[in-house]
Amino acid sequence: MGKISTFIANAKAEIHKVIFPTQVQVRQAFLAVVLVVTVISLFLALIDLIMGEIVKTALGA
Numbered sequence: 001m002g003k004i005s006t007f008i009a010n011a012k013a014e015i016h017k018v019i020f021p022t023q024v025q026v027r028q029a030f031l032a033v034v035l036v037v038t039v040i041s042l043f044l045a046l047i048d049l050i051m052g053e054i055v056k057t058a059l060g061a
Contacts, residue, residue, distance in 0.1 A: 021029070
């Protein structure tokens with residue numbers, strides 16, 4: 001039983017050391033992720049369209 005209580009006490013001590021992000025930081029990170037994902041998605045869609053046209057032209061379809 002001593003090991004479990006020691007583990008729980010150490011876990012609580014570690015949780016108190018954690019610095020949680022503020023609401024503004026979370027919002028900024030969220031917007032950055034959405035922006036990067038959107039830009040990469042648009043880039044890949046453009047590449048897909050270009051490659052599709054190249055294949056259509058090459059195959060004479």
